[in-house]
Amino acid sequence: MSTPRRASEMANRRPSVLDSPSSRRQSGRSSRRPSIDPSRLIPIDKAIATTGSDFNVVFIGAGNIMFGSDEGPWNHSFRLEHKLGPRLKVVALIDPAVERATAVLQKKCETFVRSAYENTRVFRTLEDFVKNMSRKDIPRAVIVGSPPMFRGTTQPGRDIELQIMKFFPGVALFVEKPAATGPVHEIEEAFSIARHIKETNTICSVGYMLRYLRAVQMMKQIIDDNNLTVMATIARYACAYEAIAKPDWWDKSRSAGPIIEQGTHFCDLSRYFGGDVDISTVQAHSLEWNENAGHLSKMKVDETAIPPENRIPRVTAATWKYESGAVGSFTHLVALQGHDYSCELEVYADGYQLKLVNPYVQPVLYVRHPGSDHEEMHRFPDDDPFFSEISVLIDNIEDIEEDPETAQILCDFEDACKSYQLTWAIREASERNKKTEAQASVTTSASAA
Numbered sequence: 001m002s003t004p005r006r007a008s009e010m011a012n013r014r015p016s017v018l019d020s021p022s023s024r025r026q027s028g029r030s031s032r033r034p035s036i037d038p039s040r041l042i043p044i045d046k047a048i049a050t051t052g053s054d055f056n057v058v059f060i061g062a063g064n065i066m067f068g069s070d071e072g073p074w075n076h077s078f079r080l081e082h083k084l085g086p087r088l089k090v091v092a093l094i095d096p097a098v099e100r101a102t103a104v105l106q107k108k109c110e111t112f113v114r115s116a117y118e119n120t121r122v123f124r125t126l127e128d129f130v131k132n133m134s135r136k137d138i139p140r141a142v143i144v145g146s147p148p149m150f151r152g153t154t155q156p157g158r159d160i161e162l163q164i165m166k167f168f169p170g171v172a173l174f175v176e177k178p179a180a181t182g183p184v185h186e187i188e189e190a191f192s193i194a195r196h197i198k199e200t201n202t203i204c205s206v207g208y209m210l211r212y213l214r215a216v217q218m219m220k221q222i223i224d225d226n227n228l229t230v231m232a233t234i235a236r237y238a239c240a241y242e243a244i245a246k247p248d249w250w251d252k253s254r255s256a257g258p259i260i261e262q263g264t265h266f267c268d269l270s271r272y273f274g275g276d277v278d279i280s281t282v283q284a285h286s287l288e289w290n291e292n293a294g295h296l297s298k299m300k301v302d303e304t305a306i307p308p309e310n311r312i313p314r315v316t317a318a319t320w321k322y323e324s325g326a327v328g329s330f331t332h333l334v335a336l337q338g339h340d341y342s343c344e345l346e347v348y349a350d351g352y353q354l355k356l357v358n359p360y361v362q363p364v365l366y367v368r369h370p371g372s373d374h375e376e377m378h379r380f381p382d383d384d385p386f387f388s389e390i391s392v393l394i395d396n397i398e399d400i401e402e403d404p405e406t407a408q409i410l411c412d413f414e415d416a417c418k419s420y421q422l423t424w425a426i427r428e429a430s431e432r433n434k435k436t437e438a439q440a441s442v443t444t445s446a447s448a449a
Helices: 004-012 020-030 076-087 098-109 126-132 160-167 184-199 214-225 264-274 385-397 413-448
Strands: 055-060 088-094 121-123 141-144 172-175 204-206 230-240 277-287 315-322 327-336 342-349 352-357 364-368 375-379
Touching: 055 076, 055 126, 076 088, 076 385, 088 098, 088 126, 098 121, 121 126, 126 160, 141 160, 141 385, 160 172, 160 184, 172 385, 172 413, 184 413, 204 385, 204 413, 214 264, 214 342, 214 352, 214 364, 230 264, 264 327, 264 342, 264 413, 277 413, 315 413
Parallel strands: 055 088, 055 141, 088 121, 141 172, 172 204, 230 327
Antiparallel strands: 230 342, 277 315, 315 327, 342 352, 352 364, 364 375
């Protein structure tokens, strides 16, 4: 039996993971390109599992993000199984819903990946695991897929990143996006966690998987190879609301709203091309649920059960300036029916238009070059950015020799916090404008009377 202090001491004695090589790997990563040669991002079925000794992993969260569902392509366990092969050993699954966690493990043990899960133990909390672990259970990576309201802060019970770094200093982190979904005044707490991760040279990747699309990396390659300066980014995200049956998603007090919970991917992708945003320039307007154009005819949830002030907007349209001087815009719509979403991102530079269409399912990239009105079309069949982000994380963890060909992690915690900050700025700007419009309407009505 190990106490938390003992576990920390044991972790500190793992020289291959935690001692001076950590800082060397950190410096090596910082010198690498913030992009990846698209040709190095191979389909999951072409990947060859890494070789070596057992690779211990702890999973935090037993939900859809970790084990998959019919609602989307996410499934971190599946990607780790393909990257590590028989080396993968999931030593613990942390989730207060013990019955659900036990059930998903049982299903895994009925498949060909049984060796990864046959000795996995379920715990309600990370501290419970630490108290009951042995030296052979020390993880090399912790995968955090718990709901965002339980992470990204310094408050007990919502500080999983700090808890991991306390119990397992130097062990790598993979954290799902967004960084958090708490009140806006807690954003600084997320940045303080980012600083701690950086100061301790902890390898950390955040799950903004769209950065790892081959189409996105081709866009980066075109910009880099031609020494271009981005002038503008234009993003649009129209979700198929008929397929969203989770009441929490429609409640801003629980999900933080569609910009923060869902639009975060496109805000992050916009920042990936445009750079840091001047937050003071963010402006936004929204179409609300109670306006004539905001009526939706095929909702699967009973919105009357949600307090009016917590109901989500149907459309949010935002603009901002990047610190470089470039301009960004993003429109999020809760408008489509059926199942498929409609999403696009355009990036403009002198002479160039790069247009990414349908990035979540079958990405297509249209490229217009200087001197031509023609758009080249590039398709990327069988691309799996979820696998690529996991693959890059593992390669960075095992990159003891600082191989320059090892790709840099494309989104660290600080970068994720900046995307989170932008989404909150958009929500706040739209709510300010809505309040101003309401006050102006009252004033006009009073004057008319």
